Amino acid sequence: MPDAPGLELIAQEVNTRHEGAVLGTSFEHGQATLLVSGDSIVEVLTYLKEAPGQEYDILSSLHGVDYLPAEPRFAVHYELLNMPRVERLRVKALLPDPGGDALPELDSVYGVFPGADFQEREVYDFFGILFRGHPDLRRILMPEDYVGWPQRRDFPVGGEPVIFTNTEHTVPGWIR
Amino acid sequence: MSIADTTRTPEQMGRDAIGRTEAQVIGTSPIERTSALEREEELFTINMGPHHPATHGVLRLLVSLEGEVVRDLKPVMGYVHTGIEKSAEQKSYWKVIPFLERMDYLSYYFNMEAFCGAVERLLELEIPPRAAYLRVIHMELNRIHSHLVGLGTTALDLGAISMFWYCFRERDTILDLFEMSSGARMHTRYFQVGGVIEDIPVGFERKVLEFCDLMPERIDQYAALLDQNEIFLQRTRNTGVVSRERLLELGVTGPLLRAAGEPWDLRKVHDYLPYDDFEFDIPIGTVGDNYDRYRVRLNEMRESVRIIRQAVEGLPEGPFAADDRKVVLPPRHELSTSMESLIHHFKLVTEGFRVPPGEAYFPIEGPRGELGCFVVADGSSKPVRVHMRDPSFVNLQALRDMCVGGYVADLIANLAMLDPILGGIDR
C-alpha cells in the first residue's frame, strides 16, 4: 500500500492535474483512501491508471456504500491495484442524495476499466446510483421488474417473522 | 506439455479461425452466400438455463448463435440471490460469519477468512501463530476440495464421468477431515475473529499427513485419466483463449489469469497469513486455453498438498485464538472462577463485540481468484456494510470473450473451466 506520505503525494498530483477533484485523503489500518468528488471520477481514475508514476491499472473491486444518516449519503468505492509494486489504493467517490425520487448520478468508468461492467450494474441494482455512459445499465441480481433499491439502509430487510405455536395470534396475516 | 502434440491449430489444417474448410466457406448454403449484414438476421438466440445440467448452478445464458457458432452471449444472474449482504447488516459480527460462509459455497473457509481478516484489521487484532497455521491448513484443504469439485464437474460436463467419481471420493476424505476438526462437513463455521473456534483434536495431524501421503498419487491418477485423453484434448486445447491483457482489463484473477501467463497470486504478495514460512510454487500456464486452466488447477492441488504438509509438520504450540477477551470468548473453565470472564462471555454472547469506526478491504487468494471482503464499521456491534468481492462475479465478465467465435460445445467447456460458483456471483 502507498504509505501516508505517498498518499499525500498522489493526492497533490491529482489535484494539480484536475483542480478540486480530491476532497481529502484518509489512511487507516494500512490502507490508503482518496476521497474524490463524483464529477471528476473518470478523470481521476484515468490519471491514476495511465500516469507513469502511478499505473494503478487493475480495478479489483467496485462497490457502493450507503452512509445514511451521514451526508453525503452514498459512496462508490474503487479498489485499484498496481501489480508490479503491489500497491492498493482506494478511491471513494461521494454522492449526495438528490432527494425525492431522483437518483444520484455518476459517470461510468467502463471506458477506463472494462471490468466495471457487472459491478456498476450491481451498484445500480442495489443502491439506485445511475452510471452515465454505461453500455447496459439494468438490474443484474434482482428480478428485472423489481421496485426498490434493496441495499439502501432505509429499505426493510423483509422476510417473515418466525411463527411459534403461542405467537400465532400476534403475527399479522397468519390467522384467517 | 511434454506429450506428443496431436492437435493442430485450425490454421495448420488449412481452415479458417473457427475450423471451416475453404469448401465450406464458399459452399452452397444460402447462409454462406449472404452478406454480413443479412447474416445478422440469421442469428438465433437460445436460452440456456437457469435449469441446465451443465451451467454449474443457476446461471442463465442468452446465446446468439449462427449455426453452431456463438456470436453473442449474455449471462443473466440473480437466480440464487440471497441478500446475504443485507442480512449481514442486521447481525452482530459473530453471527455474520455463517451468513458469509454460505456465499461461495465451495470455498467456505475462504469466505470466513476474508471477513475475519477484515474485522481483525479493523480491530487491529493479531492472531496467534497456531491459529494462523490452522487457518492455512484448513484453507488449503478447502482449496483442494474446491478444485476437486470443479474438475470433477468439468469432466462430467465434457463426458468424462469417471473423473467425477474419483474426485468426489477424495472430496469425501477431505470432508472427513473437516468433520474431525469442526464437526460439520460443509459450512463448518470454524474460524472466528481472533483465530479459530476450537483447537484440533488428537489424531487430526496424523490423519492430515495420511491424506498428504495419499493425495499426490491420486492427482497423478487424475492426470493419467485426462492428460492424454484424445477427446479431452480436442475439446480443451486452443478453446476459450483470452489474452492476458484482456483478462487484466476485466479484473479477472485466479487460475484463469495464471493460465494465461500472469504470475499473480495473493498468497505470495500479501502477507495476510504466514505463507512465507512455506515453500510452494505457483503453476503458470502459457497459452491460456482450457487445457492450461485444467493443468493449473491440477498442479495447484499438488502445491496445496505441499503447503499442508509443511504447515502440519511445523504447527506451533500455543493458543488457538487471540487473548483479547473483549473479542474472543474466554475458555469455559474460567467461567466458574473469574467474574470478569463471565461478564465478557455474557457481553459477547448477547451483544457481541464492538468494532471501532473504520473501513477495511481484505483481499485473499481464493480458489477462483481474489476474494475480498469490505467491511464498514461504525462503533456498534453490527457492521454497517459488508461487501464480498467475489471472484466468480468478476470472472464471469470474461465468459463472453471466451465464447464468442467458438462453438456451442466449446461454450460448455469454457463455462466449466471458468469454474463459476453461482452462490458467489449472486450473493
Place this chain on the structure above:
Amino acid sequence: MAAGSPELEVERTSLRGLSPLDQPRSPDELRVRQMKARDMLRGDLQGADLDEYVEGRLLTTTLEKAQNWARGNAMWPATFGLACCAIEMMSMVSARYDSARYGAEVFRASPRQADMLILSGRVSIKMVPVIRRIYDQMLEPKWVLSMGACSSSGGMFSNYAVVQGADKFLPVDIHIPGCPPRPESLLYAILKLQRKVFGEPDLGWRERYKGYGTEEGERRWKPGAIPVERAGTSPADGILEGADGGSIHESVEEALAGAEAGIGHSGHEAQDAYHGDDEERPNEEAWGTGDTRNA
C-alpha cells in the same frame, strides 16, 4: 472372541418355510426338489404338490401395490441443484453414499423424464417461476423433496430475497432439515418417501406419542376473538392474504388445490398426522377445525 473365552452359542432358526431360493437343508431335500421339478416339466405334478409348487414361486398382489413398489424403487431425481445443498446432493450420488442402490439411479436433466424434484438450496424470488415451471413440466406421479433448511422454511435467510419455504408455491412431500443435510439424511428422506409411496408411510410423531393439541394449525381461539393489528410491513401480508391477488398467491392456491386433488400421490395419500382418527380429535367446538389452509 479371544481364545479361552466362553463360546458364543448362536442358534439360528428360520421362521419361515423353506422358499425355493433357500439352499436345501439336506441331500434328501435336494432329491425331493429335483423330483418335483422333473415332474413339473413332464406335466405330472398334481393336486397339492402342484399348488405348493406354484405358490412357492408366485407373488400375488394388487396392481396398486405393484405399481407403487415399482414407482418407489425407481425414482429418478431431476437435476435441480440450487446452492450448497446441491454439493451434498452430488456427494450422495457419488460412491460413498451411493443413491443408486435405492433406485435413484440417474439424475435426469429433462423434467419430463424425472419423477422426483429435489429442491436443494435456497429458493430466491427470481427463481420461483422457473421452479414452478419445471415442476409443472414434470409428469405424474411426481414428488418433491425440499432439501435443507433454506428450501423448507427459508433457513437462516429471513430477508427480501429468499422465499420462506418452497411449500409456498409447490406441494412438498418431505422436508429435510440441515444446513446442509448430510448425504445420509438425504438418503433417509428418499427412503421415507419410498415408504410413503409404497403406502406405508411412517407414523408422524404425534401418532406415535399421542401428542395432539400441539399443532401449529390447531386453533385455540376462533377468528375474530382477538383483534389483530395488521402492520402491513411484512411481505408475508401480501402472500398470505392474497389481498392484491399476487401471482405467487394464486399459484399457491392452485398448488394446494391440486395437491388435495391428488396430484402425484396416486391414492396413497399419507395419513395426515394432523387429522388422525376423528375420535381422537379434540372437541371441535372448543378448538376449531384446525385447518388454516382453506379458511
